[in-house]
Structures are given as C-alpha cells and as structure tokens.
Amino acid sequence: MTTTRFQTDPTGFIRDFFTDFTEAALEVDVDPAEVVDRFHTLDVLEVADGVAIDRDRLIAHLRPIRRNLQEYSIHVHETLVQGERLAARFTIRAVMRGRPVDIEVAFFGQFTADGRLRRAHQVTRRTS
Template identity: 35%
Template sequence: MGISSERDLVEFIVDYTRDMALSEEEPGTILDRYFVPDFEYCNDGLVIDRQRMIDHVRPVRKNVDKAAMAANDNAGVEVHQALVRGDQIAARWTLRTTLRKGKTFTAEIYMFGRLAPDGRIQRIDQTNRQLDDQP
C-alpha cells in the first residue's frame, strides 16, 4: 500500500493501528506493507527502528482489550486532519484504546513524515500527548 492522498493516509493510520494491535499477522509483514525496510520512526524524540517496533507490538497485543477495540469500526482512531503534499505527510489524530484491565488509554498524536518514491513511509516524526485515563 502506498500513500498518495489524504484518504490513503487516513486509511493507513486506521489500518496500521488496528493491524498492529489486533491482527495475528506477523508484525514484520505489517511493517513491510507500510514502511520501507530502513525506516525511522521518531516518537517523542526516541528513534524506533524495525526490530524495536516489532518488539513493541507484543506487549501492545497482550494489553489491549481486543474485543472492545475490534467492536470500534475505526480501531479507536479518530483522524482530525491529514495532509499529503508530494513526499510529505502530516496528521493530527486521537487514539482511544481500552486495556484488558478496564482502563482507557487516550492520546493526541501529531505526526509528520516523508514518503519513499513507492509511497511507503521512510520517516515519521511524531509527538504524543496523553490525555487523562478513564476508568
């Protein structure tokens, strides 16, 4: 899947979030669909490479309430803005995830990125602002 429009970017945010949290598919296969092999994902100043992203998925999949997340058509994602201009992307979105222990994790996410020529992601610079958890 290559990103070439705002609609593609919104679909990426929703599908990638859902697939990484809920799918039984190997995380590396999911990453390869959306990212070039040597991508850089800089989240709140921490650069995450492919292996680190794969390692991050295991605890996420263990801790999310899969039934609650699957019941939401958009996987708990609300995209407020999405922009694509040439090889540049930007989005502002909210993630709401119900955890197995009943709490809700909510964060505002501001994402900026650069696309490879094939439309997959080459780099993301992202910052998050966690909102109050709700019981």
C-alpha cells in the first residue's frame, strides 16, 4: 500500500488542497473545468449542508468565486485519517465583496492516491 501525503501530513494536505484549489479557481484565464478536474475526480460528489454538488455544479460555482472573493485563508484545527478518508475541522476566513466572512467547516472526504477529491460531506456554519 502506498502512503500518500494526506495520510502522513493530513493538516498540511487539507490546508494546501483548499488553498491551491482556490488559487487555481481565481485564475481567470484558466478554464474552470480544467481547475476542477485537476483537484477532483470526474465522478466527484460533494454534499455541502445537504446540497449535492457534482462536477458540473462545482464548475459553475467557480464563476461567482472569481467575481466575489477578494481574500481568503484556511485555518485547520484538527484532522483524522483512516485509509483514503480524511476528516477535518477548519475555518475559512475570507473577504467577499468587501465583507469579512468566517465559516467553520466540518469536512469528511475520500481522496484518490494522487490527491484528488472523490467524495465529500461538509457541514458549515457562518460565524461572521
């Protein structure tokens, strides 16, 4: 069995995954589908606060992020790994259209050996 970075450094992996994905998503000259496919499997399914998000919805989600997100950072509080699954609790601090936003996230995800996200369940709570 191959050991992956999300197994050896889950805190760094999850912070870098979301930071790198967001950085790539903000590159206006890059096709959103290319960005999504770099970080997710083609059959990705994320359920965020009860809303199912497949590849097409994830691609569509990048357009408003490009328009509205001005600053962001990811602060990982704790992680837990079992095999290809990773659980994390983290906070996203962002400035959206000039307004600061803090969102607490409870994340449960399944990653492939190459570090792409296949499945995720997230529960979020806006704290500011």
